Amino acid sequence: AQSVTQLGSHVSVSEGALVLLRCNYSSSVPPYLFWYVQYPNQGLQLLLKYTTGATLVKGINGFEAEFKKSETSFHLTKPSAHMSDAAEYFCAVSYNNNDMRFGAGTRLTVKP
Amino acid sequence: DTAVSQTPKYLVTQMGNDKSIKCEQNLGHDTMYWYKQDSKKFLKIMFSYNNKELIINETVPNRFSPKSPDKAHLNLHINSLELGDSAVYFCASSLAPGGSYEQYFGPGTRLTVT
Numbered sequence: 001a002q003s004v005t006q007l008g009s010h011v012s013v014s015e016g017a018l019v020l021l022r023c024n025y026s027s028s029v030p031p032y033l034f035w036y037v038q039y040p041n042q043g044l045q046l047l048l049k050y051t052t053g054a055t056l057v058k059g060i061n062g063f064e065a066e067f068k069k070s071e072t073s074f075h076l077t078k079p080s081a082h083m084s085d086a087a088e089y090f091c092a093v094s095y096n097n098n099d100m101r102f103g104a105g106t107r108l109t110v111k112p
Numbered sequence: 113d114t115a116v117s118q119t120p121k122y123l124v125t126q127m128g129n130d131k132s133i134k135c136e137q138n139l140g141h142d143t144m145y146w147y148k149q150d151s152k153k154f155l156k157i158m159f160s161y162n163n164k165e166l167i168i169n170e171t172v173p174n175r176f177s178p179k180s181p182d183k184a185h186l187n188l189h190i191n192s193l194e195l196g197d198s199a200v201y202f203c204a205s206s207l208a209p210g211g212s213y214e215q216y217f218g219p220g221t222r223l224t225v226t
Contacts, residue, residue, distance in 0.1 A: 032212045038153075043116070043202055043217030051212040088153055096211050099168065102155040 003027075004093045006103035014111045019063075019078040021106050023091030026072065031093040033074040034100070035065055038088040047089075050074060061085070086110045115139050116218040118203050124224045125193055133188045133221045135203030143167075144186035145204040145215065146178060155202070161186055162209050190223075198225045 007022040025031055032051050036044040048059025055067040065076045074091060091103040116137045125131050137144065145168075146158040159178045160168035166178070175191040186203060200222050204215040 034214060036217075041220075043219045044155075044204075044215075045217070046214045049212070049214055090155065094210050094212070099210055100157070100215060105153045105155070107153075 004091050004101055004103040006089075006091050006106050008106055009104065010107045010109065012109040012111060013081045015083055016080050019076070019081045019085065019108065021076040021089050021091075021108065023065075023074045023076065023103060024072050025074065025093045027093075027095075029095065030067075030069055031095050033065070033067060034092040034094065035059065035063070035074075035076050036090045036092060036102075037061075038090065038105075040087070044090060047076070081108075081110045083110050083112065116203055116205055116216050118201075118218040118221050120221060121219065122222050122224075124226065126226055127193055127195060129193050130189070130191045131193060131223070132190070133201055133203075133223075135186050135188070135218055137184055137203075137205040137216070137218075139205055139207075139216060141205040141207050141216070142183060143206045143209045143213075144180065144183075145206075146186065146188050147202040147204065148172075149200040149202060149220070151199070159186075159188075160209060167209055193223075193225045195225050198223055 004025045034049045035047040038044045048057045050057045050067045058064045063078045094100040119134045143162045145160045161180045164180045177189045180186045200220045203218040206213040206215045
């Protein structure tokens with residue numbers, strides 16, 4: 001079964017530090033890959049997505065992610081965390097069917 | 113100018129009652145979804161409609177019945193509510209089903225069953 005795993009249900013960083021949120025998928029066929037962010041009491045918003053082409057994808061709010069087929073990974077990074085980045089982050093995979101599957105989410109805390 | 117809207121935002125009700133949640137999108141999308149998010153933030157798809165036709169029906173109790181009167185609306189009706197139905201329910205839409213199309217989410221409806 002196709003699935004997506006987010007390592008670490010909770011990540012805590014200091015303001016200004018590097019943010020690294022991990023996502024791995026399990027399938028023999030590379031999926032379409034997405035990162036969504038959920039701020040408290042809100043719906044999910046798309047941060048970025050990978051479909052084809054360049055494997056380093058830039059998104060909103062300074063986030064980027066790199067698709068690494070050999071590692072079946074799509075980790076999300078941001079060079080310098082802001083307090084406003086505190087939220088829940090979801091990695092998701094999709095294929096050429098009707099299904100998008102979400103990871104369990106990673107809660108990012110940013111300390112002053 | 114909300115893209116995907118849901119009503120109500122909060123819903124508190126007693127066990128055994130029947131309730132509905134409404135969803136509307138003004139993006140011109142063909143596909144709409146319902147998700148359930150539990151207290152641990154796990155997001156599970158419940159239903160997906162494309163052009164008013166059901167295309168995904170995950171294993172949910174048949175007390176849950178989606179209704180799509182037109183492409184812009186996908187409502188969720190829940191019969192005989194149970195404590196375990198307490199969760200946040202999200203509606204979403206996309207241009208087409210699956211593939212590279214991102215989904216746009218509504219603000220959620222927090223359902224509390226007492």
